[in-house]
Amino acid sequence: MTNTPVLDIRDYRLNFNTFDGVYHALDGVNLSVGKGESLGIVGETGCGKSVTVRNVLGLLPSPPAEVISGEILYNGLDMLKVTPEQMKKIRGIEIAMIFQDPMTYLNPVFTIGTQMTDVILAHQKALAKGEKKSRKEARAHAVDMLRKVHLPNPETQIDRYPHELSGGMRQRVLIAMALSGSPKLLIADEPTTALDVTIQAQILDLIAELVDDMGLSVILITHDLGVVAKICDNVAVMYAGQVVEYGTIEEVFGRPKHPYTEGLLKSIPHPGRPPEELFGIPGFLPNLLNPPVGCRFQARCSKAMEICGTPAPNRNNAAHDRTVLCHLYSEGFDDA
Amino acid sequence: MLETRDLSVGFKINSGGKKAVLMAVNKVNLNIRKGDALGLVGESGSGKSTVGRTILHLNKSTGGSVIFDGQDITSLNRTDEKILRRRAQMVFQDPHSALNPRMTILRSVAEPLILHTKLRGPELREKVGTLLEIVGLQKQFLYRYPHELSGGQKQRVCIARAIALNPELLVLDEPTSALDVSVQAQILEFLKSIQKELDLTYLFISHNLAVIRYVCNRVAVMYLGQIVEQGETEDVFNNPKHPYTKALLEAVPLPEPGQPRRGKPLVGDIPSPLDLPRGCFFNTRCEKAMAGICDSRSVPNYLVENNRAVRCFLYNKDLQLEQA
Numbered sequence: 106m107t108n109t110p111v112l113d114i115r116d117y118r119l120n121f122n123t124f125d126g127v128y129h130a131l132d133g134v135n136l137s138v139g140k141g142e143s144l145g146i147v148g149e150t151g152c153g154k155s156v157t158v159r160n161v162l163g164l165l166p167s168p169p170a171e172v173i174s175g176e177i178l179y180n181g182l183d184m185l186k187v188t189p190e191q192m193k194k195i196r197g198i199e200i201a202m203i204f205q206d207p208m209t210y211l212n213p214v215f216t217i218g219t220q221m222t223d224v225i226l227a228h229q230k231a232l233a234k235g236e237k238k239s240r241k242e243a244r245a246h247a248v249d250m251l252r253k254v255h256l257p258n259p260e261t262q263i264d265r266y267p268h269e270l271s272g273g274m275r276q277r278v279l280i281a282m283a284l285s286g287s288p289k290l291l292i293a294d295e296p297t298t299a300l301d302v303t304i305q306a307q308i309l310d311l312i313a314e315l316v317d318d319m320g321l322s323v324i325l326i327t328h329d330l331g332v333v334a335k336i337c338d339n340v341a342v343m344y345a346g347q348v349v350e351y352g353t354i355e356e357v358f359g360r361p362k363h364p365y366t367e368g369l370l371k372s373i374p375h376p377g378r379p380p381e382e383l384f385g386i387p388g389f390l391p392n393l394l395n396p397p398v399g400c401r402f403q404a405r406c407s408k409a410m411e412i413c414g415t416p417a418p419n420r421n422n423a424a425h426d427r428t429v430l431c432h433l434y435s436e437g438f439d440d441a
Numbered sequence: 442m443l444e445t446r447d448l449s450v451g452f453k454i455n456s457g458g459k460k461a462v463l464m465a466v467n468k469v470n471l472n473i474r475k476g477d478a479l480g481l482v483g484e485s486g487s488g489k490s491t492v493g494r495t496i497l498h499l500n501k502s503t504g505g506s507v508i509f510d511g512q513d514i515t516s517l518n519r520t521d522e523k524i525l526r527r528r529a530q531m532v533f534q535d536p537h538s539a540l541n542p543r544m545t546i547l548r549s550v551a552e553p554l555i556l557h558t559k560l561r562g563p564e565l566r567e568k569v570g571t572l573l574e575i576v577g578l579q580k581q582f583l584y585r586y587p588h589e590l591s592g593g594q595k596q597r598v599c600i601a602r603a604i605a606l607n608p609e610l611l612v613l614d615e616p617t618s619a620l621d622v623s624v625q626a627q628i629l630e631f632l633k634s635i636q637k638e639l640d641l642t643y644l645f646i647s648h649n650l651a652v653i654r655y656v657c658n659r660v661a662v663m664y665l666g667q668i669v670e671q672g673e674t675e676d677v678f679n680n681p682k683h684p685y686t687k688a689l690l691e692a693v694p695l696p697e698p699g700q701p702r703r704g705k706p707l708v709g710d711i712p713s714p715l716d717l718p719r720g721c722f723f724n725t726r727c728e729k730a731m732a733g734i735c736d737s738r739s740v741p742n743y744l745v746e747n748n749r750a751v752r753c754f755l756y757n758k759d760l761q762l763e764q765a
C-alpha cells in the first residue's frame with residue numbers, strides 16, 4: 106500500500122453453518138485499500154466477493170455466518186467488534202455501499218426526493234441540534250447530490266418515483282444517496298452488471314470522477330475484468346474464498362503470476378482484437394462444504410505439484426506491494 | 442439460406458391504461474448465407490431475441506417476410522412448421538430453466554428424436570450417447586439429472602438436444618451469458634468447432650461484443666428494433682461506420698492495463714420503444730446528428746463498400762453535398 110490503508114482486511118475467515126454442514130466461504134482473506142484509491146475484487150460466481158465486504162458494515166446475519174478469525178480495520182477500528190452505536194455513526198456516513206440492482210434498495214411507493222431526504226436526515230442523528238439540517242435543507246442537499254451524479258434536471262427528477270426512471274438513472278440515484286453523507290469509502294457490489302454497456306460506461310466514468318475529485322476510496326466488485334482494468338488502481342483476484350493474487354492492474358493483468366489469474370485472462374475473448382484461441386479452465390470450483398486440503402485450485406491447475414496438497418504460502422513482494430498465493434512462488438518473487 | 446425482408450414485430454400492450462403497440466422489430470433485413478455465423482448484437486430491449494424467435498415461429502410477425510432456403514415461411518401450415526422445426530433449432534440463454542428437472546439427460550436429449558424419428562430402444566440410446574460425445578460429455582451423464590450438472594454441462598446438453606435432428610440453422614440466444622467466463626470459453630470454442638464439423642449456420646444473439654467478434658464472421662448491430670449497421674465482423678470492428686456502432690465499441694472496457702480511466706461516454710438514455718424519436722432513432726444521443734435532417738427524416742439503409750449497410754445520413758453522398 107502506497108499510503109495508509111483506509112480499510113484493511115486481515116486473515117479473515119468466515120463459515121456458514123448450513124443444514125448440509127459447515128460451508129468454508131472465506132479462508133484467510135487479506136485486502137486493503139488506501140485513501141483515494143480504488144480496489145477491484147474480481148472472480149467467478151460464488152468465489153466470495155460479496156461475502157468478503159458484507160461485514161464491513163455488519164450485513165451478514167449470524168447465524169448462519171460465523172467469523173472464525175481476522176479483523177476488518179477501518180482507520181484502525183475493527184468493524185467486526187464495533188458496537189451498534191458506533192456502527193450507526195459509520196454506516197452511510199463514513200462508509201457507504203451500493204448494489205447491483207438499484208430497484209431492490211429503492212422503495213417504489215416514495216419519490217426519490219422523500220427517500221433521499223430521509224436518508225440525509227437519518228445521517229444527522231448523531232449531530233447536535235444546531236448543526237442539523239432542516240427538511241428543506243436536506244432536500245436542497247439531495248438536489249445537489251443528484252446534480253453531482255449528473256442526473257439531468259435534478260430539480261424536477263427528484264419528485265419522480267423509482268419506476269419512472271431508467272436503470273442507469275436509478276443507479277445514479279443510488280450513488281447520490283450513498284454519497285449524501287460524504288463517506289470516505291464507497292463499496293460498490295456489481296454496480297453496473299445489470300446495465301447496458303453504454304450506460305455502464307457512464308456510471309464507470311462517474312465513479313472514476315468521484316475518486317479523482319472527492320478523494321473517495323472505492324472497492325468495486327465485479328466479474329468483468331474489463332471493468333476493473335478501466336477504473337481501478339489495484340485488483341484482488343479471488344478463487345474459492347481466497348485472494349489468490351493482489352497487486353496493481355499493470356502488474357496483475359500485465360504480468361499475471363497465479364495460474365488461476367493466467368487462466369482467467371486467457372479465457373475471455375478480447376473485444377479489441379481479432380479472435381485468438383481461447384482456453385477455458387477445465388473442471389469446477391471445489392465444494393467448500395469439504396474444501397480440498399492445500400491449494401484450493403489444485404484440481405484445475407495445470408502446474409499442480411505434489412506439494413500443492415499442503416496450504417500454499419502467501420508471498421508478498423513488498424517493493425511492488427504484490428501478493429501471490431501459490432507454491433510456485435514459495436521462494437518469493439521479483440517483479441521483472 | 443435465411444433472409445428476412447422488412448421483418449417487423451409489434452406487440453400490443455397496455456401502457457398506463459391505454460392500448461399501444463410496441464415495435465420490437467422494425468423492418469429488419471438480414472441475409473444469412475449457408476455456413477455463416479451472423480452475430481446479432483445490441484443493448485437490452487433492442488429486439489435481438491424477438492428477431493430470433495420470430496424466425497423460428499415462436500412469435501408472430503406483423504410485417505415483412507422470412508425466407509428460408511428460397512421458401513417463404515412467414516405463414517406456415519402445421520406440416521411445414523414441423524419441417525422447419527427439424528431444420529432450424531434454438532438454444533436459449535438460461536440452461537438451468539431450459540431442461541426439465543425431472544427428466545434424465547437421456548430423456549431430455551432423446552425427446553426431439555422420439556417426436557420426429559422412429560429411433561427407439563438401444564438405437565435411441567446409442568444416438569443420444571453419440572450426441573453427448575459430440576458436445577464433450579461422457580456416457581455416464583446419460584442417467585443424471587440436470588441438478589447434478591454444472592451450468593456449462595447443462596448448456597452442452599441443450600446444444601446436444603438442439604443438434605439431435607441435424608438442423609442446418611441454429612439460433613443461439615445469449616448461449617453463454619449465464620455462464621462464468623472460464624466455462625464460457627469452453628462453450629465458445631466448442632460452438633466454433635461444431636459449426637465447421639457439422640456444417641451449421643448460426644444466428645448468434647449476444648449483447649457481448651467480444652463474444653460476437655470471437656464466433657461470428659458477419660455482424661448486425663441493432664438499436665431500438667432496427668439494424669443500424671451490418672457487415673463482415675472484422676470490417677465492422679476495425680472500422681465501425683455508424684455512430685452508434687462506434688459508441689458501442691468504445692463503451693466496452695478492455696481487460697488490459699493502460700486504458701484511460703475517464704472517457705466521453707455516450708450521453709443520455711436509450712429512448713423508450715413506446716416513444717420512438719422522430720427521424721433517426723439514434724438522433725437523441727448522436728454527436729453527429731444534423732439538425733433538420735436526422736430529427737425529421739427517416740433514414741434509409743446505405744450500402745457502403747464491401748457488403749456493408751449503414752443506416753445513417755452521413756453515408757448519403759447527396760446529403761453530404763447539401764451540407765457542404
Ligand SMILES: Nc1ncnc2c1ncn2[C@@H]1O[C@H](COP(=O)(O)OP(=O)(O)OP(=O)(O)O)[C@@H](O)[C@H]1O
Nearest residue numbers: 452454463465484485486487488489490491492714
Ligand atoms: N411478449 C412480449 N410482449 C410485449 N413486449 C415484448 C414481448 N417480448 C418482447 N417485448 C419487448 O420487445 C422489445 C425487444 O425485446 P427482446 O426480448 O427481443 O430484446 P433483447 O434485445 O433480446 O433484450 P435482452 O438483451 O434484454 O434480452 C423490448 O422492449 C421488450 O420489452
Ligand SMILES: Nc1ncnc2c1ncn2[C@@H]1O[C@H](COP(=O)(O)OP(=O)(O)O)[C@@H](O)[C@H]1O
Nearest residue numbers: 121128130149150151152153154155156157169
Ligand atoms: N447466507 C448464506 N448461507 C449459506 N451460504 C452462503 C450465504 N451467503 C453466501 N453463501 C455462499 O458463499 C459463497 C460466496 O458467496 P458470494 O460472496 O455471494 O459470491 P459472489 O462472488 O458471487 O458474490 C457462495 O458459494 C454462496 O453460496
Ligand code: SF4
Nearest residue numbers: 400403406413431432
Ligand atoms: S499452489 Fe500449486 S496447484 Fe495451487 S495454483 Fe500454485 S501451482 Fe497450482
Ligand code: SF4
Nearest residue numbers: 721724727735753754
Ligand atoms: S442519421 Fe444522423 S442522428 Fe442518425 S446516426 Fe447518422 S448522423 Fe447520427
Ligand SMILES: [Mg+2]
Nearest residue numbers: 154155156294
Ligand atoms: Mg455477489
Ligand SMILES: [Mg+2]
Nearest residue numbers: 489490614615
Ligand atoms: Mg434477449
